[in-house]
Amino acid sequence: MELQQRINAFVKLGDFLSQFTTTGITRNDQIAHNDLFFDGFNHQISLAHEHNGWFTKENVLFAIEGWSKSLIDKNINKWLLKYDFKKENLKTIAIIMAGNIPLVGFHDFLSVLISGQKVLVKQSSNDKHLLPFLAKYLEYIEPEFKGRISFTDEKLTNFDAVIATGSDNTARYFEYYFRDKPSIVRRNRNSVAVITGNESDDELKGLSEDIFRYYGLGCRNVSKLYVPTGYNFERFFKAMYEWNPIIHHAKYANNYDYNKAVYLMSEFNILENGFLMIKEDPNFSSPIATVFYEYYDSQDELKRTINSHDERIQCVVANGFIDTEIKFGQTQFPKLWNYADNVDTITFSLKIC
Numbered sequence: 001m002e003l004q005q006r007i008n009a010f011v012k013l014g015d016f017l018s019q020f021t022t023t024g025i026t027r028n029d030q031i032a033h034n035d036l037f038f039d040g041f042n043h044q045i046s047l048a049h050e051h052n053g054w055f056t057k058e059n060v061l062f063a064i065e066g067w068s069k070s071l072i073d074k075n076i077n078k079w080l081l082k083y084d085f086k087k088e089n090l091k092t093i094a095i096i097m098a099g100n101i102p103l104v105g106f107h108d109f110l111s112v113l114i115s116g117q118k119v120l121v122k123q124s125s126n127d128k129h130l131l132p133f134l135a136k137y138l139e140y141i142e143p144e145f146k147g148r149i150s151f152t153d154e155k156l157t158n159f160d161a162v163i164a165t166g167s168d169n170t171a172r173y174f175e176y177y178f179r180d181k182p183s184i185v186r187r188n189r190n191s192v193a194v195i196t197g198n199e200s201d202d203e204l205k206g207l208s209e210d211i212f213r214y215y216g217l218g219c220r221n222v223s224k225l226y227v228p229t230g231y232n233f234e235r236f237f238k239a240m241y242e243w244n245p246i247i248h249h250a251k252y253a254n255n256y257d258y259n260k261a262v263y264l265m266s267e268f269n270i271l272e273n274g275f276l277m278i279k280e281d282p283n284f285s286s287p288i289a290t291v292f293y294e295y296y297d298s299q300d301e302l303k304r305t306i307n308s309h310d311e312r313i314q315c316v317v318a319n320g321f322i323d324t325e326i327k328f329g330q331t332q333f334p335k336l337w338n339y340a341d342n343v344d345t346i347t348f349s350l351k352i353c
Contacts, residue, residue, distance in 0.1 A: 001144040003085045006114050007076050009142035014071025016137060020045065021065045022058060033140050041133055048102065048129045053251045055102050055127070059214055062332075063102040064130075070336055076114075079336040083346055085116060090148075091352050092118040094159040096174070098166065099124025101214040103131060107336075108163050108345055113138075115349035118148045120159050161352045163345065182352050184343050190284040191315035191331055192224040194302065197231060199328070203319060204239030206329020210317055211276075212243045213332045215252050216288055219314045219340070220331040223286040225278070225293040226302055237273045247275035256289035284312050314341070 016031050019038065027038050045064075048055045093112045097105030105123070109131065112119040123131065135149045156162070161182040164174040171187040178185070193207055210222040227233075247253050260277060263270050270279045281292040296302040299321065306316060318325040339345060 001088075001116065001142075001148075003080070003114075003116070005142055005144065006116070007073070007080070009138055009145065010071050010076060010110065010114065011073050012141045013134065013138055014068050016041075017064050017068035017071065017134075020061055020068070022061045025061075033137065036140070037133075037137050041137075044129045044133045048127070051129065052099070052126050054215055054217060056249070060102045060130070062213065066333060067103065067106060075336055080114065080346070083115075083350065085350070087350075088116050090116070090118055091160040092120050092158065093349060093352070094120040094122065094156045094162040094164075096122045096156075096162065096164040096166065097124055097127070097131075099126030099128075100217045100219075102127060104218070105165070106131065107340070108165075109135075110336075111345035112163075112349050113145070113148065115346050117349050117352075119150070120156065121149075121151045122153070122156060123151065161348070163348070165340075182348070184341075184345065184348055186341050186343075187311075188285060189219045189312060189314040189341065190223040190286075191220050191317065192226060192284065192306070192313055193222045193317040193328070194299075194306075194321045194325075195225055195227045195231065195236070196299075196319075197228055199235075199319065201235075201239060203328040204236060205242065206327070207236075207317065208240045208243050209329045210331040211240070211291060212246055215246070215249070216286075216291075218332070220334065222315075222317055222331065223291060224284050225291060226296050226306075227293055229295040229297050231295070233271055233278065237271075237276075240273065240276055244273075244275050252289060255287065259287045259290055284309070 012032060016037065019026055019028050019031060020041070025042060027034060045057060045060050048060050049057055095105060095108045095112065104127065109119060109121065121131065132151055139145045139149065162178050163184045164178065165186040166174060168187045171185050174185045193210065207222065214221060216223060247256060256275065260272065263277065263279065268279060270277045277290045278293055279290060280294065282294060283292060286292045303322060306313065315326045315331050316322060316324065317328055317331060319328065
């Protein structure tokens with residue numbers, strides 16, 4: 001199976017996904033196999049929400065729309081330009097996927113298949129409706145994918161390497177269990193934002209997207225703020241306000257009420273606006289409806305602090321702070337070449353040939 005065949009198949013998958021957007025679902029009769037798949041995928045979107053209350057239709061469509069924009073010929077070819085795909089020796093790479101946000105394991109799935117390998121997927125029970133359906137679509141678009149894609153709910157067997165994503169606790173288990181296999185094991189990571197006080201209103205509104213999208217459940221969501229000593233949070237809270245309808249989501253509201261009660265009973269000092277709490281805390285992983293913050297006096301010292309915790313940070317949101325920063329409002333729009341934990345899954349897949 002040639003690389004160009006694989007690229008063409010994923011471009012066509014992107015075309016199919018482009019019918020499902022946050023502004024509406026519109027059927028395009030020019031899309032291949034729509035008669036077989038359009039209504040079915042629409043149903044899978046509904047099932048995803050029925051099965052997992054965090055997977056609202058808006059958030060599922062947001063994830064789908066993001067992938068439809070990534071899976072275009074120009075992006076895929078730019079991504080793959082630096083790799084050597086001449087060697088092909090089919091191996092099976094198992095992927096253990098998280099289920100915190102819709103299609104969170106799709107990049108691993110894409111990387112393994114686009115590199116020419118076979119994939120064995122073990123999904124989270126929280127996100128098991130969308131990807132198998134898209135895999136079937138790929139097999140219709142490109143029949144040579146048949147036999148290269150499989151899913152299992154059982155113990156993983158007959159694989160050559162593994163990519164596993166989980167919590168810090170499950171990561172220790174993965175490292176032990178897969179100690180004799182080539183592996184990528186991912187732990188908990190969170191994203192942080194560096195605020196100087198000079199941010200524009202648009203940048204702070206962008207930060208609200210980084211915080212609230214997917215209810216803050218993704219590793220690319222900002223869960224920690226670094227603010228200059230004496231920072232006034234008034235403009236920050238004003239910029240957050242457009243997300244106030246989030247409190248009407250029952251699961252989010254329950255977490256907000258519970259965590260607020262815990263903070264008050266523990267006599268912690270918090271600031272809150274009715275749908276978001278901020279708490280001074282040195283940790284990175286904040287509970288739902290909460291963002292931690294820390295003060296800093298020196299940007300140089302802050303850089304050293306962030307660098308010392310590099311293994312716990314997924315994204316640094318800032319403007320003019322470090323070379324690898326992500327602009328405000330952009331954490332949920334990664335490029336194909338932005339690898340989770342900065343571990344290149346294409347290189348990993350190719351090396352086990």
